[in-house]
Amino acid sequence: MEPNEKSELENTSTNYGAMKNDDEYKNNESVFETTTVAATEQVFANKENIGETSFTVNQEPMMHRTESATDFSVPQNSEEVQSLSHYLLSIVYMPYSLRIVCLTNLFCWMAHVCYSLYFTDFVGEAVFNGDPRAMEGTIPQRRYEEGVRFGCWGMAMYSLSCACYSLVIDKLIQRFRAKSVYVGGLLFYCVGMTLMALTRAKFSVIMFSWTAGVMYSTLFTMPYLLVAHYHSVDTFEVDGSGCAKLGSGVRGLGTDVAIVSSMVFLAQFILSMCMGTIVKLAGTTTAVISTASFLSFCGALSATKIVYLDL
Numbered sequence: 001m002e003p004n005e006k007s008e009l010e011n012t013s014t015n016y017g018a019m020k021n022d023d024e025y026k027n028n029e030s031v032f033e034t035t036t037v038a039a040t041e042q043v044f045a046n047k048e049n050i051g052e053t054s055f056t057v058n059q060e061p062m063m064h065r066t067e068s069a070t071d072f073s074v075p076q077n078s079e080e081v082q083s084l085s086h087y088l089l090s091i092v093y094m095p096y097s098l099r100i101v102c103l104t105n106l107f108c109w110m111a112h113v114c115y116s117l118y119f120t121d122f123v124g125e126a127v128f129n130g131d132p133r134a135m136e137g138t139i140p141q142r143r144y145e146e147g148v149r150f151g152c153w154g155m156a157m158y159s160l161s162c163a164c165y166s167l168v169i170d171k172l173i174q175r176f177r178a179k180s181v182y183v184g185g186l187l188f189y190c191v192g193m194t195l196m197a198l199t200r201a202k203f204s205v206i207m208f209s210w211t212a213g214v215m216y217s218t219l220f221t222m223p224y225l226l227v228a229h230y231h232s233v234d235t236f237e238v239d240g241s242g243c244a245k246l247g248s249g250v251r252g253l254g255t256d257v258a259i260v261s262s263m264v265f266l267a268q269f270i271l272s273m274c275m276g277t278i279v280k281l282a283g284t285t286t287a288v289i290s291t292a293s294f295l296s297f298c299g300a301l302s303a304t305k306i307v308y309l310d311l
Contacts, residue, residue, distance in 0.1 A: 090251055091259060095236035097307040098227070098256060104306060105223045105260055107299030108186065109267035112219060114292035115158075115193070115212050118275070122285040123151035126200050150202065154209035161213025169221055178311040179303070182222045186300035189215035193293035197286050215296065223260045228253065229311050238307060 094102070124130045130144025172181045192211025196204045230236050231253045278287050 087255075091255065094256075094259070097230060097236050098259070100302060100306050101223055101226055102260055102263055104182075104299050104302040105219070106263040106267055107295050107302055108215065108219050109264045110271055111186075111189065111193075111292045111295035111299060112212070112215050113264075113267050113271050114275070114288050114295065115215075116155075117271075118285065118288040119154065119209075120148045120151035122288050123147045123154065123205055125285045127151075127202065127205060151205065154205040157206055157209040158212040158216070161210040162216045163213070165214050165217040166221070169217055173225075173311075177308070178222065178225065179306070179308050182218065182303045182306070183300050185214050185218040185222075186296050186303060190293050190296040190300060193289050193296065197289040197293065200286065224257060226306065226308070226311065227256050227260055229309060231256070233309060235309060236307075238309070 121132070124132065124144040124147030128143045128147030128150070129140070130142070130147050131140035132144050134141035134144070169181065176184075189211045192208040196208040231251070236251075275288070275291070278291060279285055281287075282290075
């Protein structure tokens with residue numbers, strides 16, 4: 001074989017090997033692309049199958065949860081709705097404990113209204129011997145005006161004592177119990193008014209007016225503390241052995257507080273009807289302070305009958 005033919009044969013075999021390698025590379029590339037596409041389609045198919053399967057399997061639990069949520073969203077009232085007539089009857093027919101609290105509060109307000117409305121008139125007439133019906137510029141008329149002005153100092157002492165006693169009444173209840181504080185405050189006011197009516201002096205106007213502040217602070221503390229305690233323990237009565245009875249029926253705290261608070265209006269109405277007659281029959285305004293002392297004593301007696309429930 002000649003050298004030229006031998007070189008051509010070698011070139012041909014070399015080109016054939018290159019073509020073979022290119023075909024293998026293209027075949028491998030096409031196989032890779034086919035595998036990649038198949039794998040991608042399989043992934044998407046799996047995702048669709050998973051979504052469809054999960055939706056189909058979890059459909060019933062989701063419906064169950066929806067029903068459960070619907071059940072919780074619709075509350076069931078276990079108690080019957082009380083009618084208006086039942087509400088009004090609960091005001092008229094109160095438990096014994098609330099009736100006693102209202103009676104005690106009525107006596108207390110009547111005793112306090114006697115002092116707060118007629119006190120300066122008592123000082124001007126009974127202490128300074130003035131006369132409000134005297135002619136303008138006369139000595140009795142000037143004495144009465146001087147007594148009214150002096151009585152305002154007593155009212156100032158009453159306000160000051162009320163502020164001071166309000167700061168310590170809670171501590172006194174914790175130490176001496178509610179019954180002792182309630183009854184003791186009313187008796188303290190009773191003694192102060194009695195001594196003021198007996199002495200009818202200037203110093204007694206200042207000194208014994210402090211007892212009125214104790215009464216006023218007691219008025220706005222003890223009745224509401226008792227009513228709130230009744231509702232907190234849901235007990236309004238005790239049996240013969242002293243054991244508490246759980247409350248039956250529905251009573252509103254706001255309603256009971258309003259009933260107790262309304263005693264102030266009843267007290268003003270009663271006193272406005274009879275105080276003028278009492279002063280006219282006694283012939284002196286000292287009867288106002290004496291009446292306040294008597295009503296406070298009645299309130300103290302009534303406070304001993306209150307159900308305190310270990311308060």
